Amino acid sequence: MLPDIRTGAVLPGTRGDERGSAVVDFVLVGSLLIFFFLAIIQLTLVLHVRNTLIDAASSGARYGTLADRTPADARQRTSELIGTALNQDYARDISTSEAEIRGIRTLEVTVRAPLPVLGLLGMPVSVLEVKGHAALPG
Template identity: 65%
Template structure:
């Protein structure tokens, strides 16, 4: 019986760690996609860099929450030899569920300016 409790506890901790890792990767992928989508949106003919920031913030807020959309910056950049719009998002790394003051991750999305 003691063996079952020890092994069961270990397997539970391992399963929760895998779920948490999947959540961190999901949040990172959402941030990358929102930054890239915001950059593409901001380079349209009738849009401004502020529109790019708002688009990224809307996508992040709708998917993982407003806490992850607090630090979004938009700037002109030279990416792969072409002038581009860069949307950079800095957000907390979720440590337990979506709660996470433990550090930050920074992602960026680029789109060529036409």
């Protein structure tokens, strides 16, 4: 029980064994805030990787549909863009195919990459798949 500051008398309903609990509260709340902050940073990184892969796949598809280019050129260009922006590990599984979207023939570039779990490190079982399209000439 804590004494009253003015009179020195012990106030009813107070306990004197709560000294130092502010330090424990600070550590618990601080660690929870740090965890949430790191989770938000990781989510932001996942979205950045996803958007970068989509952009690389779309740019590769547009490059592959030029008059003097082939789908192999599209794969190569996509791989170069991903390797420059992220890491070459994200450019291991790139495929191209022809697809028809709303009656228009398109070149489709598909990128399958690991989903970043901790920083840019990803597990091979969690896969992020994105596709980019560009209209084929003719």
